[in-house]
Amino acid sequence: MTDERDVVRVLDCLGRPCPVPVIELARALPTVRVGTVIDVLSDDAAARLDIPAWCRLKGQEYVGATPAPAGTAYRVRRAS
Amino acid sequence: MSGYFDAAAGLPLSAAGRQALLAALDDGWADPSRLYGAARRARLLLDGARESVAASLAVRPDEVSFTPSGTLAAHLAVLGTLAGRAAVGGHVVQSAVEHSCVLSATEHAAADVSTVAVDAVGRVDAPAFGAALRPDTALACLISASHEVGTVQPVAAVAAACHEARVPLLVDAAQSVGRVSVPAGWSLLTASARKWGGPTGVGVLVVRTGTRWRSPLPPDEREGGRVPGAPSLPLVLSAAVALESALTEADAEQARLRRLVDRLREQIPRTVPDVEVVGDPADRLPHLMTFSCLYLDGESLLSALDREGFAVSSGSSCTASTLEPSHVLAAMGALTSGNIRVSLSRETTEQDVDRFLSVLPGVVAGLRRDAGADDL
Known part of the structure; x- marks a missing residue:
């Protein structure tokens, strides 16, 4: 798993429907260094499916999901 | 038509x-x-x-x-x-x-x-x-x-x-x-x-x-x-x-629809960026195919295609019928955003499929522009 110190940014997408969390992720990931990690915080039902699918389509690493105080944190590592 | x-x-x-x-x-x-x-x-x-x-x-x-x-x-x-x-x-x-x-x-x-x-x-x-x-x-x-x-x-x-x-x-x-x-x-x-x-x-x-x-x-x-x-x-x-x-004409008719669906399956990924065609390419029903587009919501896509004269369905969340994405797409681990199912009938002509293929790239590009996602 990922060390918390590797998480360089948290995208707060609470209350925003898909595909907004994926759009925010696609916008943010190229701005961080390869190997670092972004958490997408979302309470949308489709994020659970579409964030891993985006990673698969874009060759990025989907690390996993962890429950957050509100919503779920979807962790993505920039692989390329 | x-x-x-x-x-x-x-x-x-x-x-x-x-x-x-x-x-x-x-x-x-x-x-x-x-x-x-x-x-x-x-x-x-x-x-x-x-x-x-x-x-x-x-x-x-x-x-x-x-x-x-x-x-x-x-x-x-x-x-x-x-x-x-x-x-x-x-x-x-x-x-x-x-x-x-x-x-x-x-x-x-x-x-x-x-x-x-x-x-x-x-x-x-x-x-x-x-x-x-x-x-x-x-x-x-x-x-x-x-x-x-x-x-x-x-x-x-x-x-x-x-x-x-x-x-x-x-x-x-x-x-x-x-x-x-x-x-x-x-x-x-x-x-x-x-x-x-x-x-x-x-x-x-x-x-x-x-x-x-x-x-x-x-x-x-x-x-x-x-x-x-x-x-x-x-x-x-x-x-x-x-x-x-239906059974009298099934063999010829389903073969015809299979070819039209093959064309959709081949052409859509070529003409629309960031799209995923879902399901088995060969061992499949003859008349239907499904694809999902990154950065789009299903309802906007349904409405935009309706304005172009196409009646399709969507397994995306936030469509009129449900807030949950399709359980089928979820079970497959497929992309659910901007999802469209196209299913053809005996009324469908080759020209109808061609018109759909010519309209779709512009529809998707326009909606991505509206969503501020055209540069991703």
């Missing part, structure tokens, strides 16, 4: 079905259970419709019951088998990609349900399905082919495993009947007339002889004791004639 690309939801009534319906409105109004001339005429017509549907499905007439919908046929198949086999147990094995009418019936019955996962193209593993069967399994459910992504399921292998375990298999064949053959070996089958060009308001429930089944509803002798109330004779006749007609 037709932009009606939602054949999987239902077809317009076929010419043969319409003719039969109009004739039967005058001829088949009497109660077939009575003992006078008009009733005997109605009885003959109902028997004829049952024999015709039985022949179309290669089963015995007394195994066929007509219901008011495909949904009710599926509900009765599930609930009646669970009632008939209550002594065996209450365990159900079902695929993760069953139609919601089957899922809601097993959930309603409070059955102990084992759900068999599917792979990335949406197909269950037959050995895994077989391994989920237990001594207390009362019912197994497998859709003939996915209504959302088209992937054909291993019905023959699963039927063999169920036979071995002495568990009745229910096959929801709504998308297959009238188009492609369904392998034998199942115990119950359900279908819906409007999916083959028959009228809305007719479902078919087939219970093979020897299958333990008990009506979950109050007793009524009609339809072999399986469906209370008199079926609509004109609708049933129309459905039977429409099925015969």
Whole structure:
């Protein structure tokens, strides 16, 4: 798993429907260094499916999901 | 020309079905259970419709019951088998990609349900399905082919495993009947007339002889004791004639649709960036295909295509019918955003498909621009 110190940014997408969390992720990931990690915080039902699918389509690493105080944190590592 | 690309939801009534319906409105109004001339005429017509549907499905007439919908046929198949086999147990094995009418019936019955996962193209593993069967399994459910992504399921292998375990298999064949053959070996089958060009308001429930089944509803002798109330004779006749007609042309027509769907499957990823075509490319239903677009919501895409004259459906969340994304796409691990199912009918021409292919890239690009996602 990922060390918390590797998480360089948290995208707060609470209350925003898909595909907004994926759009925010696609916008943010190229701005961080390869190997670092972004958490997408979302309470949308489709994020659970579409964030891993985006990673698969874009060759990025989907690390996993962890429950957050509100919503779920979807962790993505920039692989390329 | 037709932009009606939602054949999987239902077809317009076929010419043969319409003719039969109009004739039967005058001829088949009497109660077939009575003992006078008009009733005997109605009885003959109902028997004829049952024999015709039985022949179309290669089963015995007394195994066929007509219901008011495909949904009710599926509900009765599930609930009646669970009632008939209550002594065996209450365990159900079902695929993760069953139609919601089957899922809601097993959930309603409070059955102990084992759900068999599917792979990335949406197909269950037959050995895994077989391994989920237990001594207390009362019912197994497998859709003939996915209504959302088209992937054909291993019905023959699963039927063999169920036979071995002495568990009745229910096959929801709504998308297959009238188009492609369904392998034998199942115990119950359900279908819906409007999916083959028959009228809305007719479902078919087939219970093979020897299958333990008990009506979950109050007793009524009609339809072999399986469906209370008199079926609509004109609708049933129309459905039977429409099925015969669909089967007469099925081989040529489904081959034609298969080629059109092949073209959609090939061209869409070439002309639309960031799109995922979902489902098995080869072992699939002939008439439907599904794709998902990154950065788009399904409802905007449905509306934009509607404005272009195309009627399609979507498994994305936040569409009019649901806030949850499609359970079929979810089970496959497929992208659910900007999801569109295209399903073609006998009305669909090559020109219709070409027009769709020419319109789609601009529609997607425009919506991405609106969403501020055109530069991603």
